[in-house]
Amino acid sequence: MSAVLDTNALIYDTFEDSAFHEEARSLLDELERWVVPAIVVYEYVWVLIELGVAVDDVAYKVREYVCSPKAELVFGGAAGILAALSMVERERLSLARFNDKVVLAVAKQRRCPLLTFDRRMRAQAARLGVDLLPKRYPATR
Secondary structure, eight states, X not given: OEEEEOHHHHHHHHOTTSTTXXXXXXXXXXXXXXXXXXXHHHHHHHHHHHTTOOHHXXXXXXXXXXXXXXXXXXXXXXXHHHXXXXXXXXXXXXXXXXXXXXXXXXXXXXXXOEEOOOHHHHHHXXXXXOOEEXXXXXXXX
């Protein structure tokens, strides 16, 4: 099975002391293909920078994800960007929500489930008819 990855799936997989680490790791291991929107990689890097992770460690982790045989890095193209902008306009949202909409647009275009632990993103995906992983929102420790 393939799934589009949200940034938080990578963050939870990266940090062993994170709330959903085991769930993220397990789901990533089970998937045959990771559809990784480029914006997710950028967000992942920004989060690690904000957390003060050393550049060498960030580079190592990014390479680990994007060079994995499971990874398919996607850029969404003009159609993805326009779909995301359309969602922002239609829902009268702040452009701060644009990145999430790009990820959702990729999931919708690819007809792939979305792997995310973000409750708001899960609700948006459900409204768009995008399947979700995990199937049920996991309880925190």
